[in-house]
Amino acid sequence: MTSSAHPKRQDWRDAAIAAADTAARFITHEAMSHRTLTWEEKSATDFVSRVDVGAEERIRDMITMRIPGIRMVGEELSADAHPNEGLVAIVDPLDGTTNFLHGFPNYCVSICIALDGVPQAAVVHDVARGGVLHATASDGAFVDSSRLRVSTTGTPARALIGTGIPFKDVSHADRYLRQLGRLMPIISGVRRAGSAALDLSDVARGRFDGFWELFLHPWDLAAGVLLVREAGGRVTDLEGRNARLAGGPIVASNGILHDWFLDMLNDDAVPAPNPA
Numbered sequence: 001m002t003s004s005a006h007p008k009r010q011d012w013r014d015a016a017i018a019a020a021d022t023a024a025r026f027i028t029h030e031a032m033s034h035r036t037l038t039w040e041e042k043s044a045t046d047f048v049s050r051v052d053v054g055a056e057e058r059i060r061d062m063i064t065m066r067i068p069g070i071r072m073v074g075e076e077l078s079a080d081a082h083p084n085e086g087l088v089a090i091v092d093p094l095d096g097t098t099n100f101l102h103g104f105p106n107y108c109v110s111i112c113i114a115l116d117g118v119p120q121a122a123v124v125h126d127v128a129r130g131g132v133l134h135a136t137a138s139d140g141a142f143v144d145s146s147r148l149r150v151s152t153t154g155t156p157a158r159a160l161i162g163t164g165i166p167f168k169d170v171s172h173a174d175r176y177l178r179q180l181g182r183l184m185p186i187i188s189g190v191r192r193a194g195s196a197a198l199d200l201s202d203v204a205r206g207r208f209d210g211f212w213e214l215f216l217h218p219w220d221l222a223a224g225v226l227l228v229r230e231a232g233g234r235v236t237d238l239e240g241r242n243a244r245l246a247g248g249p250i251v252a253s254n255g256i257l258h259d260w261f262l263d264m265l266n267d268d269a270v271p272a273p274n275p276a
Contacts (some may be wrong), residue, residue: 004118005137012113013121013136015066016089020109020125020132022062023055023093027109027127030054031100049101052076055093059111063089067113075219083218083245084117090245092219096195105129110197112222117245122223122230124201133201133227141204141230150233150254151206159187159257162199164213172214179212179265186264196250200224203252204231210253210261217247224252234258238266 006012030051056076063070067089073081074091083090089111094100096107105128113121122141124133133148135141141148153159161183166173184190191208193199196216202208204227222245225235234255235243240262243250253261 005139006115006120009113009120009136010139012067013123013134015063016111016113016121016123017125017132017134018066019059019062020111020123022058023109024125024127026055026058027051027094027100027107031103031127049097051100052094052097055109056091059089059091059093059109063091063111070113073218075217083114083222083247087113087115089113090218090222092197092223095197095220096193099128099194104194106193106195106198108195108198108201110219110223112226112245114222114245119222119226119245122226124197124223124227126198126201133204135204135226135230137226137230139230141227143205148204148227148231149206150203150228150231151209152256153209153254154256156186156257156260157188159209160189160191160207161187161261162191162193162202162208162211164194164196164199164216165192166214169215176214178267182264182267196220197224200228200235200252203233203254204228206231206254210251210257212249212251212261212265214249215247216250218245221245221247221250225250228252236262238262 053076056074071088072078073083073088092110095110100107109125111123120137122135131143133143199211228235235252238249
């Protein structure tokens with residue numbers, strides 16, 4: 001166990017698993033009537049529904065009951081809370097809301113328990129496809145009871161890469177398109193499925209060999225960062241520094257391809273977006 005791994009991390013994981021399960025059951029029930037849900041706009045291209053809020057309320061109630069003194073950093077109810085101070089639960093109650101609202105089966109519940117900016121426990125509950133991915137610091141990553149390992153792909157021509165296309169802030173779309181244009185002729189494929197937490201989970205599972213996005217919020221990336229690292233992969237920003245829970249650009253890989261991946265993404269030397 002490393003010095004940054006807290007003795008209670010497995011208890012925190014168990015609490016997160018239980019909270020994610022409660023939220024997932026609520027989301028599954030609501031999915032039966034997703035076509036009648038009211039969409040509320042956060043912005044012109046970003047939506048929220050009562051399912052997002054209801055799921056986060058359920059997570060908050062269970063997490064705070066089982067982990068006294070913990071603070072919430074959640075997309076819907078506490079988005080302004082700071083993820084790097086003290087004991088926090090960083091929560092996306094429904095990552096892939098637009099997918100959910102359309103009935104596209106790629107959405108999840110994502111919870112990370114962090115202490116002073118260090119992720120200690122992570123859970124990504126794949127609501128639509130099934131499976132609970134979880135990890136604790138220094139103990140490895142698992143889906144249900146099976147250990148996760150990143151891929152062993154070492155050749156770019158065989159790499160399958162996940163990504164997130166800019167849609168909330170398109171000011172960096174040109175840079176993204178240049179990155180995409182450099183990668184497409186070299187790798188075996190690019191996929192954009194609409195849930196960063198699941199994309200990072202797929203890197204941890206070895207389904208993707210890498211993933212990048214120019215900006216993510218704390219709740220988009222926190223759980224996935226720990227899953228990838230504990231599965232043997234690497235997660236950084238575009239400069240190769242360890243990814244921060246505060247958010248920003250993110251590059252994840254199986255580790256073998258990471259330096260090559262960074263070189264490809266940074267070839268135009270245009271500054272990346274800063275966290276809001």
